[in-house]
Amino acid sequence: MINVAILGFGNIGSGVAEVIEKNQNEIKKVLGDSLHVKYVLDIRDLPGVVRDINVIVNDPDIKVVCETMGGKEPAYTYTHLALERGISVCSSNKELVDAYGVELSAIAREHHCSYLFEASVGGGVPILRTLREACGHEKISRVAGILNGTCNYILTNMKAGKDFDSALKEAQEKGFAERNPAADVEGHDTARKIAILASLVSGKKFSYEQINCEGITNITSEDFAQAEANGMSIKLLGVYEAEGPSVNVAPYLVPKSNPLYNVNDVFNGIMIHGNQVDNLMFYGRGAGKLPTASAVVSDVIECVKNLGHNINNNFADLEPVASVKAPDKPAGQKFRVLE
């Protein structure tokens, strides 16, 4: 039996416990052993919950910790404490990965454990693992992704005729958008995710603050009508191009022939171009309790398979990128076109 702890028992954290419980048989098959949630840490006064991180990191039974708290603190301090003791950490926290991922990855390597964060980008879509393992030998010239389910839900509804305000309102009523939707609709969430993807494939650390970021708040019903007349749709994309390098977050016109055209509602889609494999696209639920939790559990399994060894997550040695430019927008056009 392998003991794990969950830090932060919100939506994703409780999902991790649920996936481990419901899929125990499948986990046992791939791991040859079962997973057991020994501790849950939360600031709320929940039954059976611990509030002192030291109880967890000082317990030699604990091999892996799931950090599903979000935000920088105390997630950074807790992750640091665990890794220093050789406990692997699996995170869904894109903000922390963007800000401290390089440092935390180096600490993991030094202490022969791992820092993995599949769930921080694309929810349930296994994109980081694929880039790292299946495509590590490819020269990746471009990554273009629909990375925010909230925006994609709103845009899908605008395509069907709604205006921005009522599409946002519906997303909020259904629980897909926060009451304060700025991080989503202004593109900052997408920027954090494309920064992580760009860092992984380029070997340089891209930071969220370096990225030109346009949201979806200025898109009108007329824009959609015009796009549709030209056989296109409008999608909020994060786009990395090796040439430059450039990274950009903005609404793009996506032609019908591109598989991202058909990625609708809360789904995410990530397209990559490798020099040998050509185009690949990965599609799945980019958010939501169980899909995201499933990605955390996939990381836990990989950490357990590699106990005592560091899994190279391609983040430990990244130097900051010198400069990032946004690609030019064609003069007089409101949107760029995804080629």
Added chain:
Amino acid sequence: MINVAILGFGNIGSGVAEVIEKNQNEIKKVLGDSLHVKYVLDIRDLPGVVRDINVIVNDPDIKVVCETMGGKEPAYTYTHLALERGISVCSSNKELVDAYGVELSAIAREHHCSYLFEASVGGGVPILRTLREACGHEKISRVAGILNGTCNYILTNMKAGKDFDSALKEAQEKGFAERNPAADVEGHDTARKIAILASLVSGKKFSYEQINCEGITNITSEDFAQAEANGMSIKLLGVYEAEGPSVNVAPYLVPKSNPLYNVNDVFNGIMIHGNQVDNLMFYGRGAGKLPTASAVVSDVIECVKNLGHNINNNFADLEPVASVKAPDKPAGQKFRVLE
């Protein structure tokens, strides 16, 4: 320097040599070492080519062999010889995997090496690795795939107005279809691939011969017109359902809302449904020299990372499935609908 050998220097085999040469820097980065093609084996009298498998398997320098010959013999005998000496084998040969994959995987395990075959399904799409590693803890209820690029090219052209015969002729002229296209258009190639996928996710060995197999030769332009009027397209799918279990190869009506609808030309798309992660879809070039060779190279890299250890490919212990049924077709309908 890690020495490898390539068995069969046709389209894919020569592609493997090209990928290793062109992407040597990237390979070195992920492997910490370079790959070197020490031997090429072919029946043709090519310069620098060896014709005796014993030269290769008796050379202690050789750590990994790429089997890109196709067909059962001599691929089976050569693979057997290599694995028995602890040399890992990476194969693109779906026919061999379908017929002898279970036996060969057990031999690999016994001799602490690996038998991997990512390139045998979906060309450059990293689907086997994803099912094995990212989704090993999921209960997979369905796999539905567009698995044959030739058929998809023909069907894409029929959708655009061509009849079957002229679409086939064009595919042959462009080199996408064989002069004898039976294995593709009658669905046998798709059946071999869905048999491998079904085996991987179910834990039972499905054999190609057990699978109900309908091809695309009876599809008419009228069928496409009617499908389009109903907001659907017609795709040749291999479909596995855990319930039953059932496996089926046949043309299906695919609604616009399904991401497989937009998988066109020679591309492949594979959709899976897991109980936690929900729907995932993977898209890429299902055939072609370099994409397929890139998948072989990804396997080589994984074998080299695990020298002296067996990578569990989920095939070694599979018992034959007792019976496979095809799902019922609705009475009076020419096609099933992909839900």
